[in-house]
Amino acid sequence: MLVLSRKKGESIVIEDQIEITVLAVDGDTVKIGISAPKHVDIFRKEVYLSIQEANRESAAPAQSDLNALINRLRGPKK
Known part of the structure; x- marks a missing residue:
């Protein structure tokens, strides 16, 4: 497992097609946004x-x- 640290507003990119962005952090809860092609099930x-x-x-x-x-x-x- 790859473990990364990200701050609010920072992203990671997977295979040039999927971007995961940290939108908010509130205590133990992290809100993330995922941009991916429509054919990728999430x-x-x-x-x-x-x-x-x-x-x-x-x-x-x-x-x-x-x-x-x-x-x-x-x-x-x-």
């Missing part, structure tokens, strides 16, 4: 993890249904 980590969990839950029944279909296509075991 999520708070807790939202990202929630999306990933929902995707895993959605895929689980499909995987078991797929396995059941494969077993039916193979026919009875001898």
Whole structure:
């Protein structure tokens, strides 16, 4: 992990396309602004993890249904 110190109004740039700017600091809270191309998805980590969990839950029944279909296509075991 790269650790940087920035003050209010200062930025960092990632890959010439993403700029992260410190907008405000209030106690333990830091407000940041992110400028990125429209095709780049940006999520708070807790939202990202929630999306990933929902995707895993959605895929689980499909995987078991797929396995059941494969077993039916193979026919009875001898």
